[in-house]
Amino acid sequence: MSQFWSPIVHDLDPYVPGEQPKLANLVKLNTNENPYGPSPKVLEAIRLGVSDQLRLYPDPNATQLKQAIADYHDVDMQQVFVGNGSDEVLAHIFHALFQHDAPLLFPDITYSFYPVYCKLYQIESQVVPLDDNFAINLQDYPTKNAGIILPNPNAPTGCLLPLDDIEQLLKRNAESVVVVDEAYIDFGGESAISLVSSYPNLLVTQTLSKSRSLAGLRIGFAIGHPDLIEALIRVKDSFNSYPIDSLSISAGLESFNDQDYFEQTCQKVIRSREWLTTELIELGFDVLPSAANFIFATHPDHDAGHLALGLREKGVIVRHFKHERINQFLRISIGTQEENQQFLTVLDGLV
Numbered sequence: 001m002s003q004f005w006s007p008i009v010h011d012l013d014p015y016v017p018g019e020q021p022k023l024a025n026l027v028k029l030n031t032n033e034n035p036y037g038p039s040p041k042v043l044e045a046i047r048l049g050v051s052d053q054l055r056l057y058p059d060p061n062a063t064q065l066k067q068a069i070a071d072y073h074d075v076d077m078q079q080v081f082v083g084n085g086s087d088e089v090l091a092h093i094f095h096a097l098f099q100h101d102a103p104l105l106f107p108d109i110t111y112s113f114y115p116v117y118c119k120l121y122q123i124e125s126q127v128v129p130l131d132d133n134f135a136i137n138l139q140d141y142p143t144k145n146a147g148i149i150l151p152n153p154n155a156p157t158g159c160l161l162p163l164d165d166i167e168q169l170l171k172r173n174a175e176s177v178v179v180v181d182e183a184y185i186d187f188g189g190e191s192a193i194s195l196v197s198s199y200p201n202l203l204v205t206q207t208l209s210k211s212r213s214l215a216g217l218r219i220g221f222a223i224g225h226p227d228l229i230e231a232l233i234r235v236k237d238s239f240n241s242y243p244i245d246s247l248s249i250s251a252g253l254e255s256f257n258d259q260d261y262f263e264q265t266c267q268k269v270i271r272s273r274e275w276l277t278t279e280l281i282e283l284g285f286d287v288l289p290s291a292a293n294f295i296f297a298t299h300p301d302h303d304a305g306h307l308a309l310g311l312r313e314k315g316v317i318v319r320h321f322k323h324e325r326i327n328q329f330l331r332i333s334i335g336t337q338e339e340n341q342q343f344l345t346v347l348d349g350l351v
């Protein structure tokens with residue numbers, strides 16, 4: 001605390017990212033990273049980009065990257081916005097589109113950055129509880145709102161909403177922006193990008209951090225009506241003209257050119273998720289149905305906090321949230337088969 005702080009800083013409640021441990025040899029299943037490295041083509045593009053050309057500023061509009069994303073998703077480039085990770089894209093969305101005379105709506109159990117942005121940008125919000133099975137019920141969302149945001153699949157539950165439910169919401173809720181945060185959609189869901197041309201109030205965000213293994217580069221994007229994209233560009237150009245550096249532009253672009261690698265790694269993660277789910281059920285866990293690269297599990301006879309500590313002592317880190325409705329759950333990111341096996345072996349000794 002300091003007398004020099006602006007008043008708003010006193011009230012901030014910053015997001016706490018999952019631990020990035022300094023210790024080597026840990027089995028790190030706590031931040032939903034991809035256990036497989038980026039495509040070799042991506043690594044080659046980065047190597048080629050390390051040159052004298054780095055003295056130049058990057059393209060402020062990341063035009064080539066936007067075009068690759070537009071081509072991949074079969075939309076116009078004017079419907080695409082890119083940012084430094086989808087966290088930055090989301091921050092601009094909150095700033096540009098959610099400050100109105102009604103509360104922003106999101107689930108009570110969801111990505112914990114949403115309430116943080118609300119404080120930062122002084123946006124009134126209202127949480128809508130998940131149902132007893134930890135599913136989002138879109139019928140519960142009142143139409144008087146400044147906007148609606150939800151991840152699909154939801155985080156940290158992994159539960160997926162069918163596209164039809166999202167379309168029903170869009171039909172009912174035409175007066176404010178609906179954001180579908182699809183950070184994990186490539187692990188088994190159907191993207192709402194196909195609805196963007198029919199619903200001018202729909203914005204879909206995605207990231208290259210998870211399914212494309214590029215969390216370290218920070219690239220995210222939004223797809224929506226050009227009017228919504230223009231709002232984001234106005235905020236971006238009032239904040240940082242060059243959010244994506246030259247290496248990230250080339251690497252991101254290349255990741256869309258290696259479809260085989262992308263599909264193979266997603267399939268490996270999906271297969272491991274299904275296998276791990278079965279194994280956890282055999283150990284007595286209840287596991288929520290996941291369409292993401294993590295699973296959310298609880299054991300009726302063992303405290304989740306104790307289990308997380310026990311795992312940590314044996315070199316395995318998973319995520320445990322203190323929120324009262326989910327404090328008996330562990331969120332386990334899918335690792336390589338070897339990591340998943342190590343995790344299970346340690347867990348077997350604790351339950």
Ligand SMILES: Cc1ncc(COP(=O)(O)O)c(C=O)c1O
Pocket residue numbers: 031032084085086087088111151155181183206207208209215218219220
């Ligand atoms: C639901 C959700 N949205 C967005 C993000 C942000 O991803 P990034 O900033 O790496 O693109 C995450 C990261 O974990 C997430 O879980």
